[in-house]
Each structure stands twice: as C-alpha cells, then as structure tokens.
Amino acid sequence: MHRISIAATALLLATVPALAQQVGSPTAKHNTPPQSSPVSTPELRSAAALALSSDPVFDDGTYLRIKEALLSYSDIQVRGGWPALPADVKLAPGASGPDVALLRRHLVIGGDMPANAETGDVYDAAVVEAVKRFQLRHGLEATGAVGAQTLNALNVPVGERIKQLEASLERLLGMDFTFAERYVVVNIPAAFVEAVANGKVERRYRVIVGKIDKPSPTLSVTITAIDLNPTWTVPLSITKTEIFARMRRDPSYLARMHMRLLGAHDEDIDPASIDWSSDRSPNFVVRQDAGNWNALGNLKIDMPNPYSVYMHDTDTRKLFAADYRFDSHGCTRVDNVRDLAAWILQDDPPGWDRAAIDAGIATGVTKVINLPHKIPVAWVYLTGWVTRDGTVEFRDDVYKHDEQLDRNGLAEAAAGGFVAPVPTQDLKRVSIDSR
Secondary structure (H helix, E strand, C coil): CEEEEHHHHHHHHHHCHHHHHHHHCHHHHHCCCCCCCCCCCCCCCCHHHHHCCCCCCCCCCHHHHHHHHHHHHHHHHHCCCCCCCCCCCCECCCCECHHHHHHHHHHHHCCCCCHHHCCCCECCHHHHHHHHHHHHHCCCCCCCCECHHHHHHHCCCHHHHHHHHHHHHHHHCCCEEEECCEEEEEECCCCEEEEEECCEEEEEEEEEEEECCECCCCEEEEEEEEEECCCEEECHHHHHHHHHHHHHHCCCHHHHCCEEEECCCCCEECHHHCCCCCCCCCCCEEEECCCCCCCCCCEEEECCCCCCCCEECCCCCHHHHCCCCEEECCCEEECCHHHHHHHHHCCCCCCCCHHHHHHHHHCCCCEEEEEEEEEEEEEECCCEEECCCCCEEECCCCCCHHHHHHHHCHHHHHCCCCCCCCCCCCHHHCCCCCC
16 A cells, blocks of 8 residues: 655656656657657557556556646647547548548547558548547547547547646646555546556446536545445435425325434434425434435445545436436446445455345345445546556546636646535535436
8 A cells, every 4th residue: 555646746747857758758759750649659459458448547657647648749739739520520431531531630640540541531440440449538439430429529629638638637736545455436527436456447337426516526535334225314405405395296205215204313203294395404304214215226335525425326227328427416326336345345354245245235134344444435537537558538527627727727726635626516515316
C-alpha cells in the first residue's frame, strides 16, 4: 500500500521540463510522421483488444500520462488540428468520396489509424477498424459506422479535448489517495466501476450515477462493509420533495412500497396521523423494509462519507443497458453488484464467496459483513484520461464541471483540492433514487 501525491508529481515535472519532454513526446520517441498518433505506439491496439483492456482508468501513473498526452495534443493543435466532417454526413462501410478522405485523415491525426493508411477515399476494412477504435475511446457503441453520435465526437476540436485533459489534470492535483494492492474506482463521466488488483482491472461493470441536477460527488474513502438485504432510510430531502408529494396523490403509497414511518425511538407512526400537505420539516424518518422491492436491491456496499452516498444493487435493472446512465440521486447502482461484492470480500472475512452471498440474500435476513481490512475506493470525475498503452479516452462533460473549471480558472479551482465543483445543490443531502 502506498500513497500518491499528485501535486508533488506536478512539481517534479515543472522543475524538470526535460523529463516531461523525454517521456511525453511519443511522436519523437517513435520517429513517426507529424500527423500520426499523438500518444499511441506504432502498432495500434485493435478495437477488440481495447474493449477487453485490463488497464485501469485511475492508477498512480494517471497524472503523468495525462501530462504526456497534453504535450502531444498541443502539438496537434499547433499543426492545425484535425479536419471537421460535414455536419449532416453519415458514412458506412463501402462509401467513398471526399468525406471518407477527410475521415481517414482525421483518424490518422487522432491516432486511431496508422499513418500509412491515410491515402485513399474508400471506407474499407481499415477505416471500419479505426472508427471502432475511435468509438470505444469515446464511450460509444463500436458499430464501425459514422452516425450522429460518432460524428459529434469526431467534430470536437482538439482545443476542446485539450481542455478536458487539463481539467482532469487539475482535479487530480492535491489528491491524496491510498493505492493498495486492491482498490475500487468509479469514473463518473464514463459510468463504470473498476475493481483493480495488482495494477490490473479484474472486474469492470456498468453503473448508474447521479442525474445532472443530482450529481454524484467525487470522493476518496474506504469500503467498510457489505450489507445483505439492507433496509433503506430515505434521506430527509427525498422525504420532503418526493414522499410528501406521492402521499398527497396516493395515501396507499407507503404501504405499497413497504415503507414505514419511524419516530425518534424507532416507534411506528401511523401515516394517517401525518398532515401530508404541510411544508414543515418532518419529525420522523421513512424506512423501506428489506426485500426485492427495496430501492437498494438486495445488497449495499458501504463506504462512510460526508455525502451519504454508496454503491448498491437496484430493483430497476433496465437502465444498465442504456448508453446514458445518469439517473440516480447521487449514489452508484452497480450492474452485477453481487459479483463485485464477492471480489471485495475474497476471504476477508473468510466464507463469503458468491455462493455464500447468494445464500445469505435468499434468507431475506439483513446481514452486515464488516471488512477486517478496508478497501480504498475513489469516485473520480475524469472526462479525459490515458491508459498505460497510451490510449487517450474521452467522455462527455455531463455535469459541466469542465466548463465550470474553464470559467473559474483552472488554477483557482485546483486550489480547493480534489473534489470537483458541483451545481449549487447541497450534496451532503444527496442519496439514491431507484426510479
């Protein structure tokens, strides 16, 4: 287990610029032409290999790799950037013409196609592979064809990509995270979670993170327990804004949702005794019983933090299949969360493999499994990052944090530490929403 001080790394690069030039200019290192890949090796990883990569989004080399990518992308910008395609163009395998020639040139400059493949105006197998690679790097479905979403990503200027990398770099400044042999990371813009062991991703799952108006926070904490068949204590903010409104429309709502009202001493309160039209702060809590109907599903991964957020199961699974997965009140819902929990436990304490977890859930009894050795977990907001093989990945700035950094000044924003700026909503009261 070791700690990284990214601020110290930044200082090293600032005081030894020659080092940054030496490790950060792959174009010079590999002696490739000016329009070639900004950070990749001469033999590009195939789209299939990229999809199955075990490189983590976040490790103790992330800062340096982003720094390197910035040097190369700045070089692309100085040379004029990559060409934009016509706003209404749609391209598919078999097409030909000047738009395909532009696409080939873009893919070469952006590093998704070898430099020797630039010549030509035919949408051949090499272009299909390069487009798939571009799509994977940008979190898009790897169809190999250029539709509206792929076109939008292709037409983002290199200057905007540089801003994304700069924003990610600044968010890492001042971060103090413990990289253990095993740790977990959620990258919010990418909406996935990785379980990392000995430097490699052993599990990667889709997640549902916070809505735009209820964003998931960035944080660095530890996983302390796995809760089987958890109950859910509804946050006060959700009680006031949602429970009250639902009860005014449907007095049977609490009963249907297996929810109870509890007083200061956990005594049951009759919902009929409550004035649901009142705007006063309630003097009770709403708790949902454990079961398949529970908003947390059958499992919760606990990680105490000031924002009262955590990772958990869900009773609504259809959103995992969507490309857009920003639909919670701040917590992270994990696809196949039982498998992740089994990875987290891994005989610590002993006896809790996947079969034991399933059996424990089947009993319907609430069970808290405390971890003897806590596992570090980071929720990061990186819209641009670089994997170990030099692949540069980008995701949309869904919460507009990058824009806010750009408006406020990157240096000023970084002075506040690792937690990214968020909308004016009080995140300390953010929790989850299963619907």
